[in-house]
Amino acid sequence: MSPESMNILDKPRAVITGRPVVPGVAEGExxxxxxxxxxxxxxxxxxxxxxxxxxxxKGQSFANKVLxxxxxxxxxxxxxxxxxxxxxxxxxxxxxxxxxxxxxxxGAVVMRTPTVTDCDQDPxxxxxxxxxxxxxxxxxxxxxxxxxxx
Amino acid sequence: MVKLTDAEQAMLEGxxxxxxxxxxxxxxxxxGDYRAVxxxxxxxxxxxxxxxxxxxxxxxxxxxxxxxxxxxxxxxEAAHDNFVADEQSVADHGIQILKTCTxxxxxxxxxxxxxCAWMESSAVVFANSVIGARTNCEGRESTSAAMLAKxxxxxxxxxxxxxxxxxxxxxxxxVDSIFEWGMLGYFVxxxxxxxxxxxxxxxxxxxxIRHKHFGAAAxxxxxxxxxxxxxxxPEAPSxxxxxxxxxxxxxxxxxxxxxxxxYETLNSVGNSEDVDYVMLGCPHYSIEQIAQAAALIExxxxxxxxxxxxxxxxxxxxxxxxxxxxxxxRDAGAYLMTDxxxxxxxxxxxxxxxxxxxxxKQVHYLPAMMGIEGWYGTTAECIDAACxxxxxxxxx
Numbered sequence: 001m002s003p004e005s006m007n008i009l010d011k012p013r014a015v016i017t018g019r020p021v022v023p024g025v026a027e028g029e030x031x032x033x034x035x036x037x038x039x040x041x042x043x044x045x046x047x048x049x050x051x052x053x054x055x056x057x058k059g060q061s062f063a064n065k066v067l068x069x070x071x072x073x074x075x076x077x078x079x080x081x082x083x084x085x086x087x088x089x090x091x092x093x094x095x096x097x098x099x100x101x102x103x104x105x106x107g108a109v110v111m112r113t114p115t116v117t118d119c120d121q122d123p124x125x126x127x128x129x130x131x132x133x134x135x136x137x138x139x140x141x142x143x144x145x146x147x148x149x150x
Numbered sequence: 151m152v153k154l155t156d157a158e159q160a161m162l163e164g165x166x167x168x169x170x171x172x173x174x175x176x177x178x179x180x181x182g183d184y185r186a187v188x189x190x191x192x193x194x195x196x197x198x199x200x201x202x203x204x205x206x207x208x209x210x211x212x213x214x215x216x217x218x219x220x221x222x223x224x225x226x227e228a229a230h231d232n233f234v235a236d237e238q239s240v241a242d243h244g245i246q247i248l249k250t251c252t253x254x255x256x257x258x259x260x261x262x263x264x265x266c267a268w269m270e271s272s273a274v275v276f277a278n279s280v281i282g283a284r285t286n287c288e289g290r291e292s293t294s295a296a297m298l299a300k301x302x303x304x305x306x307x308x309x310x311x312x313x314x315x316x317x318x319x320x321x322x323x324x325v326d327s328i329f330e331w332g333m334l335g336y337f338v339x340x341x342x343x344x345x346x347x348x349x350x351x352x353x354x355x356x357x358x359i360r361h362k363h364f365g366a367a368a369x370x371x372x373x374x375x376x377x378x379x380x381x382x383x384p385e386a387p388s389x390x391x392x393x394x395x396x397x398x399x400x401x402x403x404x405x406x407x408x409x410x411x412x413y414e415t416l417n418s419v420g421n422s423e424d425v426d427y428v429m430l431g432c433p434h435y436s437i438e439q440i441a442q443a444a445a446l447i448e449x450x451x452x453x454x455x456x457x458x459x460x461x462x463x464x465x466x467x468x469x470x471x472x473x474x475x476x477x478x479x480r481d482a483g484a485y486l487m488t489d490x491x492x493x494x495x496x497x498x499x500x501x502x503x504x505x506x507x508x509x510x511k512q513v514h515y516l517p518a519m520m521g522i523e524g525w526y527g528t529t530a531e532c533i534d535a536a537c538x539x540x541x542x543x544x545x546x
Contacts, residue, residue, distance in 0.1 A: 073373035079289030
C-alpha cells in the first residue's frame with residue numbers, strides 16, 4: 001500500500017528522502033537514539049539488546065524494529081555482531097543512519113536490511129521512538145506515521 | 151561504474167578462484183565445519199563454498215583462548231578441540247597465526263602509504279595515525295573478501311582528502327604517561343565520535359605503547375579511526391597540514407576539569423573495593439609493558455582472593471619467556487596468556503565480580519559484557535590491587 005492510497009487518517013506525518021544503502025522495503029516501529037551504537041561489546045546479538053554502560057538505549061532491544069541512529073562506533077566487530085543478530089532473528093527490520101562508515105555500511109549489507117542514509121532532513125529530529133516507519137531502500141524514502149496505519 | 155581489469159573481470163566470473171564456485175550439500179547446521187562457518191559468517195554466503203588459500207598477505211587477529219592455559223580460562227575440552235581444528239584450517243589457508251590485536255608488534259607492520267584491509271579498531275587507528283598506512287575499519291565479512299580478492303574499495307581512509315582533520319582538541323594539562331594518554335584518548339573519542347581530531351598542546355613523551363593505549367581508548371568511547379597529533383604523528387607536521395587548510399570544526403578543551411570528569415566516567419562502574427580480578431594487556435601488552443609488570447610484581451604474590459592475567463601475542467611471549475618474565479609472573483601467581491583477552495573470550499576467573507584494569511578500552515567493554523564492576527587506574531595500582539585484593543586507585 002502506497003502512502004497515496006491510504007485513508008486520510010493514515011496520512012504520514014513526514015516523508016524523508018535520502019540515499020539508498022541496501023535495497024528492499026520494510027516497516028516497523030521506530031527505535032530512535034541520538035547516541036552512536038557499538039556492535040561488538042555494545043550489543044547482545046542473542047537478543048538485539050544494547051548493553052553498553054551509560055547508553056541511553058541500555059536494556060532495550062532493536063529486534064524487529066526500525067533502528068534510527070547517528071552512526072556506528074567502536075569495534076570493527078560491528079558487522080559481525082549485527083550479522084549474528086540477523087541469523088538469530090534479532091536484527092532491526094530496517095535502518096536509518098546519518099554518518100556513513102565502513103562499519104555501518106557493511107553491517108547493513110550483511111543483514112540485508114533496507115537502509116537509507118544522507119537524508120534531506122535529520123531523521124533524528126523527525127522520527128520518534130514508537131512511530132511507525134517504512135524504509136524504502138529502493139527509492140531512498142522514509143515514511144513516518146504516528147502509529148501503524150490501519 | 152567501477153572499471154575492472156581483465157584479471158578482475160575473470161575473478162568476478164569465477165574463472166580464477168574456487169571461492170566463486172558454489173558447492174552445495176555440505177552445509178551443516180550444527181557448525182564446526184570450517185567451510186560452512188567461513189561461508190556463512192565470513193563471506194555472507196547462503197551457500198557453502200570451497201575456500202582456497204588466501205591471495206593477499208593475511209594475518210589472524212585475536213582468537214578465543216590461550217593455546218596452553220585454556221583450562222585455567224574455563225574452556226571446555228570440546229571448545230578446545232574446535233580451537234585446534236580451526237587453527238589448522240586457518241594455517242592451511244595461508245593465514246598467519248598471529249592471533250593478536252597488535253599485529254604491528256608481531257611481525258605485520260605496514261609502511262606509510264600502504265593500503266590495507268584491517269579489522270580491530272585499535273589496530274586500524276594505530277595503522278592510520280601512527281604509521282600513516284591506509285585502512286578503513288573493516289569488518290569480518292569485508293576482510294574475508296579482501297583476503298581472497300586482494301582488493302578493497304577505494305573509499306574513505308584510502309583517499310588523501312578523507313584523512314584530514316575535522317575538529318581540534320586543545321590539551322591544557324600535561325599528558326605524559328600511558329595512564330594520561332589513555333584518559334586523553336577516551337576524552338577525544340567521546341568528543342569527536344567518528345570524526346578525525348587534530349590534537350595540539352601539552353602532549354609529550356610519545357611512544358608506541360602510549361599511542362597504542364590512546365588510539366584504543368578513542369576508538370572505544372567514539373569511533374576514531376585516525377587522529378593527528380601536531381608535531382608527533384606523520385601526517386601532521388603542522389595544524390594547517392593536519393586540517394588540509396585552515397582549522398575547522400569545534401575546539402574541545404582538555405583541562406583539569408575534563409581530566410577529572412573522564413577519570414570519574416571510567417571509574418563509574420566501580421563500587422566495591424574488593425578486587426577479585428586484574429587484567430592487563432588491552433591492547434595486547436608489548437615486551438616493554440611485560441617487563442614493567444614483571445618488575446612491579448617480582449618478589450610479591452597475587453592475593454588469595456584475587457587473580458592476575460596478562461595478555462599478549464605469541465610472538466611477544468616468546469621474548470618474555472626468554473627474558474624470564476613469564477616465570478616471574480608465574481612465581482607471583484599470575485599468568486601470561488596469549489591469543490585473546492577477557493573481553494574477546496568472555497573468560498574471567500570463576501566468580502569474578504570486580505575487575506581492575508589499566509586500559510580505558512577494557513574498562514569500557516568488559517564490565518558491560520560480563521555484568522561486573524570495573525576500576526581504571528595505573529599499571530602499578532592494578533598490580534597493587536592484585537597483590538592486596540583491594541582497590542586503592544586515585545587520581546593524582
